[in-house]
Amino acid sequence: MVKVLITGGSGRLGRSVVTGFAAAGHSVVSVDREPLPADPAFGRVAQESVDLLDAGAVGEAMRRHAPDAVIHLAAIAVPFSAPEAVILKTNTMLAFNVIQAATDHGVGRIITASSPTVLGYGNPAGWLPASFPLDERTAPQPWNAYALSKLVAEQVLQMFAAAHGDAIRYAAFRPCYVISPEEWQGAPTQQGHTLAQRLADPALSAPALFNYVDARDVADFLAVLLEKMDSIENAQTFFVGAADALAVEPLATLMPGFLPGSRELAAGLTGSSPAFSIAKAEELLGWTPQRSWRTELTDTTTADFVAADSH
Numbered sequence: 001m002v003k004v005l006i007t008g009g010s011g012r013l014g015r016s017v018v019t020g021f022a023a024a025g026h027s028v029v030s031v032d033r034e035p036l037p038a039d040p041a042f043g044r045v046a047q048e049s050v051d052l053l054d055a056g057a058v059g060e061a062m063r064r065h066a067p068d069a070v071i072h073l074a075a076i077a078v079p080f081s082a083p084e085a086v087i088l089k090t091n092t093m094l095a096f097n098v099i100q101a102a103t104d105h106g107v108g109r110i111i112t113a114s115s116p117t118v119l120g121y122g123n124p125a126g127w128l129p130a131s132f133p134l135d136e137r138t139a140p141q142p143w144n145a146y147a148l149s150k151l152v153a154e155q156v157l158q159m160f161a162a163a164h165g166d167a168i169r170y171a172a173f174r175p176c177y178v179i180s181p182e183e184w185q186g187a188p189t190q191q192g193h194t195l196a197q198r199l200a201d202p203a204l205s206a207p208a209l210f211n212y213v214d215a216r217d218v219a220d221f222l223a224v225l226l227e228k229m230d231s232i233e234n235a236q237t238f239f240v241g242a243a244d245a246l247a248v249e250p251l252a253t254l255m256p257g258f259l260p261g262s263r264e265l266a267a268g269l270t271g272s273s274p275a276f277s278i279a280k281a282e283e284l285l286g287w288t289p290q291r292s293w294r295t296e297l298t299d300t301t302t303a304d305f306v307a308a309d310s311h
């Protein structure tokens, strides 16, 4: 059993991470400005309300709880949902405050959430990668404050790792578009529409290059990462995604219609192949996602795609 302090535990991803760790028998404290939902699923999760922009309060929480591990999820998680300067300042300072306080208090394992958006897709001025699938070697080219803030968070982590060597283990992860369990039954996704709508209209999923991941698979990934991060090279970054694309048709067919100039680059994305590779997580950690829209989706209110998927 480990004692894990999770920031942003009340969020879309955080809720699955705190329940996943608690169900596995770990001692979990969620530190968030917002309370956890009043639901028995969170009965074994301790929580504390802290504004993580307040470095002193973060240090106090770290001292009081003395966790073995910290997983930092709290952030403004939606690009352009606040003024650009606010997103940049908030996300970078949250990452700095949490990673610094955890380091200062001798927490042995520190993980921070980044985002695939660091790569720069969706740039209205144009974007093409050197190749598909995208992976951890793909050059980041952030074009908005959210993506930049996540790249800075990765760099903050690298900075503390450089300063502290291997005595403390650090890691960053880039979860794809997070689907929480209730969204498979028809609850609105982060962008407001349902998953069934997202599958029926590829234009909705194209801005994220059809990436997605079940929040419970991210929780499983984090459990494996925490267990194995002592034995891999320090300060690694991982993409965490589903093994398939959030699309009915192959991306080799869909991508060129949404990403001008990508026909040849995307030609290898046949069948259900996603645009983002998760090979590094599989090779270094032995983690693979267990869930796919093909097995999880129960909301079929916009289900024209189901028939299409059968060929």
Ligand SMILES: NC(=O)c1ccc[n+]([C@@H]2O[C@H](COP(=O)([O-])OP(=O)(O)OC[C@H]3O[C@@H](n4cnc5c(N)ncnc54)[C@H](O)[C@@H]3O)[C@@H](O)[C@H]2O)c1
Binding pocket: 007, 008, 009, 010, 011, 012, 013, 014, 031, 032, 033, 034, 050, 051, 052, 053, 072, 073, 074, 075, 076, 077, 078, 094, 113, 114, 115, 116, 174, 175, 176, 177, 178, 179, 190
């Ligand atoms: N949801 C996605 O598709 C996605 C994709 C890639 C990366 N991420 C990253 O994963 C993490 C979690 O995302 P999410 O979708 O669960 O976000 P969310 O918005 O649902 O949850 C974020 C949580 O952080 C908390 N928070 C924000 N500012 C705070 C502060 N100053 N002090 C204390 N708590 C604060 C909020 O109250 C909220 O509960 C974020 O770092 C996000 O950038 C999310």
